[in-house]
Amino acid sequence: MISGHLLSAEDLTKESALGLLATAKELAAITDGPNKKLPTLRGKSIVNLFFEDSTRTRISFESAAKRLSADVINFSAKGSSVSKGESLKDTAQTLQAIGADAVVIRHSASGAAKRLADTHWIQAAVINAGDGTHEHPTQALLDAFTIKQHLRSSENDLTGVRILIVGDILHSRVARSNVILLTKLGATVTLVAPPTLLPVGVSNWPVEISYDFDKEIANCDVVMMLRIQLERMNDSFFPSAQEYSKRYGLNSSRLRKLSKSAIVMHPGPMNRGLEISAESADDLKSVIIDQVKNGVAIRMAVLYELLGGAPIGAQR
Amino acid sequence: MIKISRAKLTDGRVVDIDIENKVITKLQTSTGKPTADAIDAGSKLLLPGLVDLHTHLREPGREDSETILTGSKAAVAGGFTAVSAMANTNPVADNAGVVEQIYRLGKEAGLIDVQPIGAVTQGLNGEKLSEMGAMADSIAKVRIFSDDGECVSDPLIMRRALEYVKIFNGIIAQHAQEPRLTVNAQMNEGIVSARIGLPGWPAVAEEAIIARDILLAEHVQSRLHICHLTTAGGVELIRWAKARGIQVTAEVTPHHLLLTDDLVENYDPIFKVNPPLRTQKDVMALREGLAEGVIDIVATDHAPHPAEDKDCEFHAGACGMLGLETALSIVVKTMVQSNLMSWADLVNRMSITPAKIAGYKSQGQDIAIGMPANLILIDQEKSWKVDKNLMKSKSKNTPFHGTELPAVVTDVFHEGEQVMKNGEILDKGTSQNE
Ligand SMILES: [Zn+2]
Numbered sequence: 075m076i077s078g079h080l081l082s083a084e085d086l087t088k089e090s091a092l093g094l095l096a097t098a099k100e101l102a103a104i105t106d107g108p109n110k111k112l113p114t115l116r117g118k119s120i121v122n123l124f125f126e127d128s129t130r131t132r133i134s135f136e137s138a139a140k141r142l143s144a145d146v147i148n149f150s151a152k153g154s155s156v157s158k159g160e161s162l163k164d165t166a167q168t169l170q171a172i173g174a175d176a177v178v179i180r181h182s183a184s185g186a187a188k189r190l191a192d193t194h195w196i197q198a199a200v201i202n203a204g205d206g207t208h209e210h211p212t213q214a215l216l217d218a219f220t221i222k223q224h225l226r227s228s229e230n231d232l233t234g235v236r237i238l239i240v241g242d243i244l245h246s247r248v249a250r251s252n253v254i255l256l257t258k259l260g261a262t263v264t265l266v267a268p269p270t271l272l273p274v275g276v277s278n279w280p281v282e283i284s285y286d287f288d289k290e291i292a293n294c295d296v297v298m299m300l301r302i303q304l305e306r307m308n309d310s311f312f313p314s315a316q317e318y319s320k321r322y323g324l325n326s327s328r329l330r331k332l333s334k335s336a337i338v339m340h341p342g343p344m345n346r347g348l349e350i351s352a353e354s355a356d357d358l359k360s361v362i363i364d365q366v367k368n369g370v371a372i373r374m375a376v377l378y379e380l381l382g383g384a385p386i387g388a389q390r
Numbered sequence: 391m392i393k394i395s396r397a398k399l400t401d402g403r404v405v406d407i408d409i410e411n412k413v414i415t416k417l418q419t420s421t422g423k424p425t426a427d428a429i430d431a432g433s434k435l436l437l438p439g440l441v442d443l444h445t446h447l448r449e450p451g452r453e454d455s456e457t458i459l460t461g462s463k464a465a466v467a468g469g470f471t472a473v474s475a476m477a478n479t480n481p482v483a484d485n486a487g488v489v490e491q492i493y494r495l496g497k498e499a500g501l502i503d504v505q506p507i508g509a510v511t512q513g514l515n516g517e518k519l520s521e522m523g524a525m526a527d528s529i530a531k532v533r534i535f536s537d538d539g540e541c542v543s544d545p546l547i548m549r550r551a552l553e554y555v556k557i558f559n560g561i562i563a564q565h566a567q568e569p570r571l572t573v574n575a576q577m578n579e580g581i582v583s584a585r586i587g588l589p590g591w592p593a594v595a596e597e598a599i600i601a602r603d604i605l606l607a608e609h610v611q612s613r614l615h616i617c618h619l620t621t622a623g624g625v626e627l628i629r630w631a632k633a634r635g636i637q638v639t640a641e642v643t644p645h646h647l648l649l650t651d652d653l654v655e656n657y658d659p660i661f662k663v664n665p666p667l668r669t670q671k672d673v674m675a676l677r678e679g680l681a682e683g684v685i686d687i688v689a690t691d692h693a694p695h696p697a698e699d700k701d702c703e704f705h706a707g708a709c710g711m712l713g714l715e716t717a718l719s720i721v722v723k724t725m726v727q728s729n730l731m732s733w734a735d736l737v738n739r740m741s742i743t744p745a746k747i748a749g750y751k752s753q754g755q756d757i758a759i760g761m762p763a764n765l766i767l768i769d770q771e772k773s774w775k776v777d778k779n780l781m782k783s784k785s786k787n788t789p790f791h792g793t794e795l796p797a798v799v800t801d802v803f804h805e806g807e808q809v810m811k812n813g814e815i816l817d818k819g820t821s822q823n824e
Pocket residue numbers: 538539540565617618664665
């Protein structure tokens with residue numbers, strides 16, 4: 075069981091993470107059945123506080139909350155400039171007055187979720203749905219769930235699973251959370267990126283680093299492609315989309331080099347033709363649709379544990 | 391006349407002194423007994439008043455965070471008898487009118503010497519030189535020029551500024567920050583920034599400008615001062631420049647002598663500062679550099695901000711920390727208690743040398759007959775606990791709230807007048823704006 079807030083994958087122990095994956099599996103089994111809804115969180119208010127647009131993540135959390143019968147308030151604060159810092163505090167105090175039990179926050183500033191949890195602005199449970207270039211812990215949980223589902227269903231953790239995370243590591247909250255969680259669960263992680271898109275302090279991370287995608291691709295069980303923001307090109311992180319795609323894109327020739335059982339992942343939304351070819355995205359190895367589906371299950375599990383749902387057995 | 395008895399000097403002598411007409415008129419070895427109608431120093435240290443070459447007093451423009459009067463009080467509480475007020479006010483101190491206004495407000499407050507610094511470029515925009523000559527000729531007699539807050543990043547403008555101030559023996563104080571290497575930067579770039587996902591502020595962004603500017607200073611044979619040095623590499627560059635005979639001086643802030651970048655881990659903007667907190671390795675190099683004299687002085691970079699500018703997410707937070715009231719204690723803690731420096735060295739780095747760099751004739755002088763009476767008494771045996779709610783500054787943004795620190799400033803004398811007595815600032819009955 076987890077309690078309090080979920081701000082970072084660092085908040086999870088191996089046991090609590092595996093516990094969440096098990097809860098997610100159980101909840102998914104129930105809500106996939108004839109009763110799509112569980113009464114567990116009836117009367118609880120969950121606020122989706124999104125300072126950045128992310129329809130996919132918001133819908134996933136909303137759907138998870140509704141399947142647990144919680145009330146959902148969508149608060150889109152997009153356009154509120156981070157340079158006017160009061161806005162996060164003011165918004166939090168408003169939500170406190172409304173009586174939110176949990177706040178799911180997406181914000182462009184790293185640490186925004188942590189600030190919400192640490193300050194006296196609001197008492198609610200805080201769930202980090204992506205803070206700047208820091209973390210996105212529920213994404214890492216759903217990725218771990220998906221990997222386990224495809225490669226390790228009979229075993230407990232991810233020991234021995236070889237994972238490549240490819241692309242813009244520097245700016246990726248998905249990569250940070252995944253490195254922490256997947257290595258905690260026993261996986262071996264290699265980051266593949268041009269040096270411009272790796273943080274200077276990456277040497278301290280429990281991972282291997284490679285600049286050469288072709289060298290790594292044959293020796294992995296999972297290849298996780300990260301989205302490339304097109305504005306990175308204008309900032310000279312790489313010379314052109316073509317050159318990036320050629321060196322670091324998952325194209326059909328690289329797809330063929332993957333081992334037979336390997337899977338292809340992407341947190342979405344994809345830039346088809348840039349970091350991933352249409353063929354790779356739609357290939358049988360691709361589990362991208364499963365990731366989306368599992369996202370709802372994971373978020374149900376997180377809300378369920380943080381808001382103190384009754385034991386699952388009692389719900390049937 | 392003011393008499394002080396049993397005051398201990400940094401050389402170990404215990405003396406009785408008389409002060410009259412702004413100067414020390416008598417100095418003799420103490421008999422060991424307190425003199426009648428004298429301020430009894432007991433075993434307290436008597437030092438020349440401290441001099442800060444880097445203070446943000448915020449007036450005119452941001453009187454909600456500090457005024458020249460409240461900043462003067464904070465300075466007195468910290469043992470300073472002179473501060474140099476940075477030019478990044480609103481309007482910017484880039485003309486004779488504004489620097490004279492600041493100078494006059496300082497006189498009206500009447501607690502310390504407030505000496506304005508002039509901007510190098512108009513509006514701190516880095517493009518056109520401000521009228522430095524007019525500021526030098528004004529009643530404020532400005533000699534230090536700085537765009538602090540901004541870097542004079544254009545190498546040609548920097549060259550011209552260094553050359554131009556030679557007319558009146560001025561000095562350019564550079565805020566060394568390569569702007570292109572610090573776009574959106576939030577904290578030191580390294581292990582911690584990689585982990586917590588804040589955009590990095592690399593050491594090289596500071597060092598590249600220092601390297602460029604010491605070469606420019608050598609080429610045009612002018613005086614350069616580097617503000618708030620923070621990196622081990624920067625210390626090496628200054629050491630190299632001094633060995634070559636280049637006229638460069640450098641300062642370090644108290645907070646960079648003590649705090650490190652891992653404090654940013656919780657994203658609390660109280661630890662957000664420009665330049666950013668660096669690593670333990672940098673802190674140790676700065677301490678060694680200061681002890682050796684490679685870094686000439688300590689300067690506070692006192693930067694008051696209203697509560698709302700720190701009670702927010704890290705990106706939205708303002709850069710800067712209060713410094714005046716804790717500076718001496720932090721230097722005692724990091725440098726004297728660690729045996730890297732003596733009290734005499736501290737006086738050198740916080741009073742004598744800053745006064746020399748700035749050309750403040752009545753500050754940073756020996757304690758001797760005929761010398762100006764800008765003096766402070768310090769109880770070195772006592773410690774105190776920093777309380778942000780008890781600061782004399784109008785703002786509360788100290789990163790040291792709750793910290794127990796050594797050395798208490800008890801009494802301050804400015805131009806022969808007592809302005810602080812037993813920790814209480816003496817009200818001069820001024821009606822000026824707080
Ligand atoms: Zn500065």
